[in-house]
Amino acid sequence: MLHALRFVTAGESHGPGLTALVEGMPAGLELDQEVMDYDMVRRQSGHGRGGRMKIEKDHVEVTSGVRFGKTLGGPISITVPNRDYKNWEARMNPWPVDQEPEPVKMPRPGHADLVGVWKYGADDVRNILERASARETAARVAGGTVARAFLRALGVEVRSRVVQIGPVTVPALTAPLTVEDFEGIDDDPVRCLDAEASRAMVKHITVQRKANESIGGAYEVQVFGAVPGLGSHTAWEQRLGGRLAAAICSIQAHKGVEFGDGFALAASPGSQSHDEIFNSDAEGIHRITNHSGGLEGGMSTGQPIVLRAAVKPIPTLTKPLRSIDLDTGEPAQALRERTDSCVVPAAGVVGEAMVALIIADAYRQKFGGDHIDDVKAAVDAYRERIGWQTAVTGG
Numbered sequence: 001m002l003h004a005l006r007f008v009t010a011g012e013s014h015g016p017g018l019t020a021l022v023e024g025m026p027a028g029l030e031l032d033q034e035v036m037d038y039d040m041v042r043r044q045s046g047h048g049r050g051g052r053m054k055i056e057k058d059h060v061e062v063t064s065g066v067r068f069g070k071t072l073g074g075p076i077s078i079t080v081p082n083r084d085y086k087n088w089e090a091r092m093n094p095w096p097v098d099q100e101p102e103p104v105k106m107p108r109p110g111h112a113d114l115v116g117v118w119k120y121g122a123d124d125v126r127n128i129l130e131r132a133s134a135r136e137t138a139a140r141v142a143g144g145t146v147a148r149a150f151l152r153a154l155g156v157e158v159r160s161r162v163v164q165i166g167p168v169t170v171p172a173l174t175a176p177l178t179v180e181d182f183e184g185i186d187d188d189p190v191r192c193l194d195a196e197a198s199r200a201m202v203k204h205i206t207v208q209r210k211a212n213e214s215i216g217g218a219y220e221v222q223v224f225g226a227v228p229g230l231g232s233h234t235a236w237e238q239r240l241g242g243r244l245a246a247a248i249c250s251i252q253a254h255k256g257v258e259f260g261d262g263f264a265l266a267a268s269p270g271s272q273s274h275d276e277i278f279n280s281d282a283e284g285i286h287r288i289t290n291h292s293g294g295l296e297g298g299m300s301t302g303q304p305i306v307l308r309a310a311v312k313p314i315p316t317l318t319k320p321l322r323s324i325d326l327d328t329g330e331p332a333q334a335l336r337e338r339t340d341s342c343v344v345p346a347a348g349v350v351g352e353a354m355v356a357l358i359i360a361d362a363y364r365q366k367f368g369g370d371h372i373d374d375v376k377a378a379v380d381a382y383r384e385r386i387g388w389q390t391a392v393t394g395g
C-alpha cells in the first residue's frame with residue numbers, strides 16, 4: 001500500500017521489455033547507473049536459476065525523470081529490455097502476425113493460469129502466464145533501485161539473506177546482524193551468510209533439481225537506520241507492518257511473512273515476547289532485544305526492521321503435474337516450460353526492493369519535501385526533536 005509514492009510495473013515475460021514507473025521522489029537525488037545495474041545482476045543470480053538467465057543481461061534504461069544523474073522531481077520511468085524477445089517475436093508481438101502460434105491449453109497448478117483464463121476470458125493460457133510470470137520482478141527491482149538510492153541518502157540500508165532452502169535452515173544467530181555482516185553475501189551461491197548451511201542448501205537444490213523438483217525456502221530482509229515513527233498506529237492502512245506484509249505477499253510465489261520472532265511469539269510467554277525499554281547516558285533510550293522486528297503499534301521503533309518471507313516451490317515443473325486440457329476437459333499434463341528450479345536467492349533481492357519502496361514511501365509521507373535537501377532537513381529536525389542519534393546531513 002503506497003501513500004506518497006506511486007509505483008507501477010508493466011511488461012510480459014517474453015514481450016519486448018518491462019517498465020517500472022516511480023512517481024513521488026524529490027528532486028536532486030543522485031542516481032548511479034552502475035549501482036542500479038548491480039541490483040539487476042543480483043536478482044539474476046543464485047544456484048537454481050534456469051536457462052533464461054543465460055539469455056538475459058538485465059540492466060536499467062532510464063527514460064524519464066532524471067538528468068545528469070539527478071532526479072528532476074517528475075515521474076521516473078525505467079525500461080528493462082527482454083533480450084529473449086527476439087526469440088519470441090512471432091509469439092509475443094504486440095501487433096498482428098501472419099500466423100498466430102498454437103494456444104497453450106494446459107494450465108499449471110499453482111500458477112495464475114486456470115483462474116486467469118476464467119477471469120479474463122482468455123483462449124490462450126499464454127495471455128495470462130506472461131504477465132503472471134516472475135519475470136515481472138525485474139521491474140520491481142528496477143523501481144526499487146530508486147527507493148534504495150533515496151533511503152541511502154537518508155542513512156537507511158536494506159539487506160537480505162536466505163535463511164532456508166527446502167528443509168535446510170541456517171542456525172540461530174548468536175548476535176544481531178549489522179550492515180557490515182552482509183558484505184560479500186552476493187558472492188555466495190544461495191546468498192546465505194552461513195557457509196555450512198550454504199553448502200547444504202546448494203547440495204539440496206542440485207539433488208532436487210536432478211529429481212525434476214522445484215524448491216522453495218525463506219529469506220530475511222533487514223532495514224538498518226530507519227528512524228522511529230514510520231507508519232502510524234492511528235489507522236489500519238497506515239500501519240507499517242501491514243504495508244510491508246502486503247508488499248511482500250504481492251511477490252510471485254510468496255506464501256508467508258513474519259516480523260521479528262513472528263510465529264514463534266505465538267508460543268512464547270509475554271514476559272519474553274517484548275523489548276524492554278532502558279535509558280543510559282551512552283545510548284539514550286534503547287532496547288537490548290528485538291523480538292518485535294523493529295515494529296510496535298504499526299510504527300518503526302528505530303531498531304532494525306526484520307522480516308522473513310516464505311517462498312513456495314515454483315509451479316513450473318520439469319516433471320509436470322496433473323492438469324486438464326481446457327479444450328477437451330480431459331486429463332493432460334500441465335504445460336512444461338524451461339524453468340528455474342529454485343528462485344529463493346533472487347526472491348531475497350526482490351523482497352529488498354519491495355521493502356525499500358514501502359520504507360521510502362513512509363519517509364515521503366512523513367517528511368515531505370520537494371528537494372532531497374528538504375527531506376534531509378526535515379529528518380534532522382525530527383531526530384533532534386525526539387533526541388534520536390546523529391543527524392543525517394552531518395555526514
Ligand code: EPS
Pocket residue numbers: 013050051052053056084132133134135136137138316337338339340
Ligand atoms: C518464469 C519462468 C522462467 C523464469 C522466469 C519466471 O522464464 P522462461 O519461461 O523464459 O524460461 O526464468 O523468470 C525470469 C525470466 C526472471 O527474469 O526472473 C515463470 O514462469 O514465472
